[in-house]
Amino acid sequence: MTTARIVGVGMTDFGVHDRPLAELFAEAAFAAVDDAGLETDAIDAFYLGNAMGGQTERDTHLAPTLATHVGVAGVPCQRYEDACATSSNAFKHAVRAVEAGQHDVVLVGGVERCTPVTGLETPEMTSVFASAAHRQYEQPTGLSFPGVFGLLTTRHMHEHGTTEEDLAAVAVKNHRHGTMNPRAQFGTETTVEDILEGPIVASPFRLMDCCPFSDGAAAVLVASEEAAASLSEARPSVSVAGVGHATDVVPLSDKVDPTATQSARDAATQAYEEAGIEASDVDVAEVHDCFTGAEVLAIEALGFVEDGEGGRAAVEGTTALGGRIPVNPSGGLKAKGHPIGATGVAQLVELTEQLRGDAGDRQVADAEIGLAHNLGGDAATTVVSVLEVAQ
């Protein structure tokens, strides 16, 4: 069995993009193709992540449409939707197809527009996002995602003494990282004091505990070792050492342990086992910090810190650039932005650049193993991917 490699990466700036979805996607896709040093006719399949295009864009059957736009129509195309874990699920399937010899070079892309450029203002868009909460048990109560993660985080505060200041420290860290990422939506620092003065969105989260609404696209090219070897003009490739993918029961009320984010634990266990590593081997991680509290839960689930100690990690610098395990050097969803269907692949773009040593001011020194954690819905889907410097 071949090992899948990422041979090219590209992404747009994350922020506000008042242009059609296909154009936004094409910018990322062509950047990835150029980065790989290949022609589009080398691509033999297209795996797309887009979560909300039917609701936000009146645009479905998107995979062949985007394939048409970038000139690869003809190859098998598929769109995945798994809430915020959408494009990492597409990535997983591309990796498995390459490993099994079903495809040689796969374009994996994610794209989404979530700002008012679609015609949907913030309240309407909040409602669209809420369609990923449970239709019968949660949506009728008005539970939207700040509420979902607010409830999980409140429980963590109750059990472990995590404070609002601890949460704010996550945002401060990720905003600082974001100032070093020219593609980040937010390029400014913030302070714990500023955050604690912000309006409450859903307790305990204030405005600056929440990631923004964003437009953006990201793309990676996944290739077999053999195909990668033929790309002599390309930037260095990275190996996909392991991918874990697990689900959990959806309704919050059914979770055995609300703060465990069990799907993340299960996905991480799978990914570590496949990669033959332990959590302590990871040099750099991009995790799904849709809210500050989500990063706290994630770093515990991934085994970077002991359960209950996640709240102190940002305060103590453990997860900062230069710390023991730098988390979200890109700025994360919090500062880089979160165009839903693009986020999973954008994490892989950042990690690829880190493992190549191309991450500029935010470079993690000697990064050889990177991990992406992409979570969807009520923490009910998680995909964990482990990338390594190709040998």
Next chain:
Amino acid sequence: MTTARIVGVGMTDFGVHDRPLAELFAEAAFAAVDDAGLETDAIDAFYLGNAMGGQTERDTHLAPTLATHVGVAGVPCQRYEDACATSSNAFKHAVRAVEAGQHDVVLVGGVERCTPVTGLETPEMTSVFASAAHRQYEQPTGLSFPGVFGLLTTRHMHEHGTTEEDLAAVAVKNHRHGTMNPRAQFGTETTVEDILEGPIVASPFRLMDCCPFSDGAAAVLVASEEAAASLSEARPSVSVAGVGHATDVVPLSDKVDPTATQSARDAATQAYEEAGIEASDVDVAEVHDCFTGAEVLAIEALGFVEDGEGGRAAVEGTTALGGRIPVNPSGGLKAKGHPIGATGVAQLVELTEQLRGDAGDRQVADAEIGLAHNLGGDAATTVVSVLEVAQ
């Protein structure tokens, strides 16, 4: 490499179902599980097809939600959306995963509600369907799917002399077949005269040239040969001999040959090659007759008749039960119904029953090889699956 088998099938009646999507899906899923003679804990992945749930149900992240409802949460779950080819694309990926040894027993399901039980009346639902046409080039012109296939069919009439009577004969045949299928939405016969008196929906299609709006669910269990062999209590399994999947440029204006449905030709070529058969080896087929003209184009693309002769096939009885190549013994989308995301899997349910000899009054004698043709959007995605009696 193992051969994938379908070891269990289930589906709901197609028609109007005023109950939640999860309950509708569960009926089909549990029927498939019972049919296979296994317990749900044997299922190690779930591949879902649902096309429009965000728009019609305000319900996304559906794969884990439905997995929760049927008790299989924990396993990897993914939702596919590829317009009307949605659940056959899910099936393809399940087959590839089983063939590659990534999973042993996969639940593949499709579910959709398209009738006014969702709260969307026919004009609004027509608009939702139209979101699968090209967003920039077609939707602004008001082109909805009767129009898309009306244009393709009008060209076929111009080039080959196909008549409205030829088209009506497709509907007459499929309605007759539907009377023998207790799960079909329409259980009554119709006549050419009745059809030609109907109101025009989009020229040349009159009301009865068009499939109905439907609610429904279908499920199959795909297993490795080894897993299939352990199911001694199950109904006979069938082998997945080949699956082809191809796309075409989306806008109608970009098609090289408007009547070719090129993605179907490419997908059929792949499926025949993988199965080691020719079109003439197929004993029974379920094809995507969303409109009568679509069946005409499909049977040419699949090689069942020569190009240009598709219009005469139903008139001459070639594609009727008892004819040279029975097409849509289930009644097809036209009479059985077309709950978008359920259709691809429902075709496989019908073929499995045909290959087992379980199809009752609509049984095709000595059926050993069955073919499913599931098409999406502007004929821009097609999945062709070839099933065989397991040796």
